[in-house]
Amino acid sequence: MKVKVLSRNPDDYVRETKLDIQRVPRNYDPSLHPFEVPREYTRALNATKLERVFAKPxxxxxxxxxxxxxxxxxxxxxxxxxxxxxxxxxxxxxxxxxxxxxxxxxxxxxxxxxxxxxxxxxxxxxxxxxxxxxxxxxxxxxxxxxxxxxxxxxxxxxxxxxxxxxxxxxxxxxxxxxxxxxxxxxxxxxxxxxxxxxxxxxxxxxxxxxxxxxxxxxxxxxxxxxxxxxxxxxxxxxxxxxxxxxxxxxxxxxxxxxxxxxxxxxxxxxxxxxxxxxxxxxxxxxxxxxxxxxxxxxxxxxxxxxxxxxxxxxxxxxxxxxxxxxxxxxxxxxxxxxxxxxxxxxxxxxxxxANAAEKLGLVRQTVLFLSFTSSVRTSSNLQVPGIKSNVMKERWISEQCRMLTINR
Structure with a gap:
């Protein structure tokens, strides 16, 4: 019985440094992507249509x-x-x-x-x-x-x-x-x-x-x-x-x-x-x-x-x-x-x-600081023990009472 073993050279896939981009294997054979050109044409056409829809020069x-x-x-x-x-x-x-x-x-x-x-x-x-x-x-x-x-x-x-x-x-x-x-x-x-x-x-x-x-x-x-x-x-x-x-x-x-x-x-x-x-x-x-x-x-x-x-x-x-x-x-x-x-x-x-579809005006803060969302979500959702969580809650309540007294 003949068994074919899949093998690959790890040197072709392992990054030299952590700053390198991960290599993603792709097969560019046209026979595997029969509608690639029509699909890309449709995307480009839709993008152009949307640009004209939003054009208010x-x-x-x-x-x-x-x-x-x-x-x-x-x-x-x-x-x-x-x-x-x-x-x-x-x-x-x-x-x-x-x-x-x-x-x-x-x-x-x-x-x-x-x-x-x-x-x-x-x-x-x-x-x-x-x-x-x-x-x-x-x-x-x-x-x-x-x-x-x-x-x-x-x-x-x-x-x-x-x-x-x-x-x-x-x-x-x-x-x-x-x-x-x-x-x-x-x-x-x-x-x-x-x-x-x-x-x-x-x-x-x-x-x-x-x-x-x-x-x-x-x-x-x-x-x-x-x-x-x-x-x-x-x-x-x-x-x-x-x-x-x-x-x-x-x-x-x-x-x-x-x-x-x-x-x-x-x-x-x-x-x-x-x-x-x-x-x-x-x-x-x-x-x-x-x-x-x-x-x-x-x-x-x-x-x-x-x-x-x-x-x-x-x-x-x-x-x-x-x-x-x-x-x-x-x-x-x-x-x-x-x-x-x-x-x-x-x-x-x-x-x-000058660009008819360009959005002008002030950038909203939700858009301006969108890059911070992932880091904020990570820091705010940290899992902590129950006892420590109760202590943090009590500290937050006491801080709110103190601020309320000061504001009076």
């Missing part, structure tokens, strides 16, 4: 403007502070935590074309159709004090955009040309032009802080270096670009929003063709802003929608829209990577989640 609407909101600006030091400018020249400072306006001032006559907060957060700059650049205090004036700008510069033409240097007291504006200004002077320290009628947007590079880029009316994107006397490079596209935004983590990459319903991501070292073409919008794209991580960006379009794109993907992962929201003119991604702010021409600013 819209958080709040900030009302108060009496005309369409044309531009917005983030505060570099405060997550809860945001500025907005409207088409009637009115500027509002918002507290996003309380979701209310904390300050209102008449900044310009006509449109507020652009605004930016100084890198230290103590003041902010605005430009408008009245050909002026104004610097304002971030602090609200005291009771009875008039709202007056710290400094006013009168230009020769209308300014369409403004941005501030990340480390120095220098800012840049664009209109008929690109001008670089020192905060202490009333005339530009340097001006750039490349045979272009006008510029619609200009942005400093947040990493390589001496570089900047602009969108021009002749369908071109022009790159500059503050240290040079002439522009660096120029790329001409099929249709005009409205705005652009630099990637905050990848110094050479930027994304521009175009009139041909697409967005284009370029590497400034290779401007022959775009790095990625981002499609899905069905009308002109008006604004774009990157997340602080640099992995995603959000776009605002004339088709009344907001779309979130991964930086390497040609299609959006999320689209936000409401029945009342009209053409979205400006868009911002909050500095904590959790919220998106959109401004549209029906006078509203809307607050959205």
């Amino acid at each position: 819209f958080l709040a609407s900030l009302d108060g403007h009496r005309d369409g909101v044309n531009c917005m600006a983030k505060h570099p030091k405060s997550l809860s502070t945001m500025l907005s400018g409207s088409c009637d020249g009115e500027l509002k400072v918002w507290n996003l935590t309380k979701r209310e306006c904390v300050r209102t001032l008449q900044a310009h006559e006509g449109f507020v074309r652009g605004m930016v907060v100084r890198f230290c957060g103590t003041s902010f700059f605005t430009v408008g159709d009245d050909k002026t650049i104004k610097q304002w205090k971030m602090e609200t004036p005291g009771y009875g004090e008039e709202e007056e700008p710290l400094n006013t510069i009168l230009g020769k033409s209308v300014f369409t955009s403004i941005d501030h240097h990340q480390k120095e007291g220098v800012f840049v504006t664009c209109g008929q040309q690109v001008d670089i200004w020192d905060e202490q002077r009333s005339s530009p320290i340097r001006s750039f032009s490349w045979g272009v009628d006008s510029f619609s947007c200009v942005r400093f590079n947040p990493v390589e802080t001496e570089l900047l880029a602009s969108c021009a009316s002749d369908r071109s994107i022009v790159l500059y270096d503050m240290r040079e006397a002439t522009p660096l490079k120029k790329v001409i596209m099929n249709m005009r670009s409205n705005t652009l935004c630099w990637n905050p983590m990848e110094a050479y990459n930027f994304t521009c929003s175009n009139e041909d319903y697409n967005l284009y991501t370029y590497d400034m070292r290779y401007l022959d063709k775009p790095f990625t073409v981002h499609m899905d919008h069905v009308s002109a794209v008006l604004d774009v802003d990157y997340s602080p991580t640099g992995k995603e960006f959000v776009s605002a379009s004339f088709d009344k929608t907001i779309r979130i794109f991964p930086k390497d993907s040609g299609h959006s992962r999320e689209v936000y829209h409401t029945k009342r929201m009209q053409h979205v003119i400006s868009i911002k991604w909050s500095s904590d990577n959790k919220y998106i702010l959109s401004a549209s021409d029906e006078m509203n600013i809307r607050l959205w989640k």
Whole structure:
């Protein structure tokens, strides 16, 4: 009689140290798991459906403007502070935590074309159709004090955009040309032009802080270096670009929003063709802003929608829209990577989640200390002798009586 004995080498199963993971024997033969792929597909599909069920991206609407909101600006030091400018020249400072306006001032006559907060957060700059650049205090004036700008510069033409240097007291504006200004002077320290009628947007590079880029009316994107006397490079596209935004983590990459319903991501070292073409919008794209991580960006379009794109993907992962929201003119991604702010021409600013299904708010203590449950249960359920248990009970009763006497 032949007997087959099961044997194994214990060295293959015994851990070398107690920190090693226990080895679990598994048989990966597909014949033993005939429905593995359909089962995993069903699980993934159910998880996706549940995520869509719990997706509630819209958080709040900030009302108060009496005309369409044309531009917005983030505060570099405060997550809860945001500025907005409207088409009637009115500027509002918002507290996003309380979701209310904390300050209102008449900044310009006509449109507020652009605004930016100084890198230290103590003041902010605005430009408008009245050909002026104004610097304002971030602090609200005291009771009875008039709202007056710290400094006013009168230009020769209308300014369409403004941005501030990340480390120095220098800012840049664009209109008929690109001008670089020192905060202490009333005339530009340097001006750039490349045979272009006008510029619609200009942005400093947040990493390589001496570089900047602009969108021009002749369908071109022009790159500059503050240290040079002439522009660096120029790329001409099929249709005009409205705005652009630099990637905050990848110094050479930027994304521009175009009139041909697409967005284009370029590497400034290779401007022959775009790095990625981002499609899905069905009308002109008006604004774009990157997340602080640099992995995603959000776009605002004339088709009344907001779309979130991964930086390497040609299609959006999320689209936000409401029945009342009209053409979205400006868009911002909050500095904590959790919220998106959109401004549209029906006078509203809307607050959205960056991740539609993410649960926000305070964590309940039952969830926060869930990891302590097992250790607490072990310590509270220790078995003790009956005599010791009675002594502990008497001590607890006497302690309660003592506390009751003290509280009286």
